[in-house]
Amino acid sequence: xxxxxxxxxxxxxxxxxxxxxxxxxxxxxxxxxxxxxxxxxxxxxxxxxxxxxxxxxxxxxxxxxxxxxxxxxxxxxxxxxxxxxxxxxxxxxxxxxxxxxxxxxxxxxxxxxxxxxxxxxxxxxxxxxxxxxxxxxxxxxxxxxxxxxxxxxxxxxxxxxxxxxxxxxxxxxxxxxxxxxxxxxxxxxxxxxxxxxxxxxxxxxxxxxxxxxxxxxxxxxxxxxxxxxxxx
Numbered sequence: 001x002x003x004x005x006x007x008x009x010x011x012x013x014x015x016x017x018x019x020x021x022x023x024x025x026x027x028x029x030x031x032x033x034x035x036x037x038x039x040x041x042x043x044x045x046x047x048x049x050x051x052x053x054x055x056x057x058x059x060x061x062x063x064x065x066x067x068x069x070x071x072x073x074x075x076x077x078x079x080x081x082x083x084x085x086x087x088x089x090x091x092x093x094x095x096x097x098x099x100x101x102x103x104x105x106x107x108x109x110x111x112x113x114x115x116x117x118x119x120x121x122x123x124x125x126x127x128x129x130x131x132x133x134x135x136x137x138x139x140x141x142x143x144x145x146x147x148x149x150x151x152x153x154x155x156x157x158x159x160x161x162x163x164x165x166x167x168x169x170x171x172x173x174x175x176x177x178x179x180x181x182x183x184x185x186x187x188x189x190x191x192x193x194x195x196x197x198x199x200x201x202x203x204x205x206x207x208x209x210x211x212x213x214x215x216x217x218x219x220x221x222x223x224x225x226x227x228x229x230x231x232x
Contacts, residue, residue, distance in 0.1 A: 069109025
């Protein structure tokens with residue numbers, strides 16, 4: 001070991017230098033510390049796994065935080081190796097998978113609406129909603145505002161509001177869900193409100209199911225209307 005340190009410490013292409021870089025990258029003990037206090041095999045494996053997991057989790061959250069397309073996702077809830085709640089579909093029928101696909105696209109900014117087409121075509125396409133022609137069609141407009149989708153919205157949203165009111169009471173609802181942006185965040189990712197609304201496992205499962213239903217029905221209705229009007 002001492003010979004390697006002496007001969008390859010400044011050789012950036014050597015295997016030894018790459019090991020040094022890996023130790024530094026994952027905030028693991030330096031070569032000198034390991035020489036003076038060699039850890040046991042199992043303890044060393046656990047430390048390596050813990051530090052690697054921490055590094056990539058931190059990087060995932062840091063990268064996600066800077067993605068505007070993920071602004072509705074609860075970044076703190078992201079974890080490598082942990083299944084996102086939108087995909088917890090064990091023993092669910094195929095229709096639930098379709099609903100989750102639609103919801104995940106909306107959560108991650110990959111569900112293309114008119115405002116997205118406006119950006120992608122360098123503003124040559126109008127951002128105005130092709131259903132109601134009243135304002136720009138973004139995800140907040142689709143979920144909370146578009147009058148053409150109001151029948152679907154009222155039918156399914158009332159269930160979401162009811163389960164929260166039954167669990168938390170009107171005071172918390174009026175405090176944390178008092179505008180369209182916050183309601184959109186709640187429907188797309190309830191874990192944004194896990195602490196503030198005291199969302200436990202049972203309530204979380206209800207919210208996830210009801211939100212999937214609402215978003216899927218809005219999606220289906222929107223597609224039906226656009227197809228009937230022959231709008232791409």
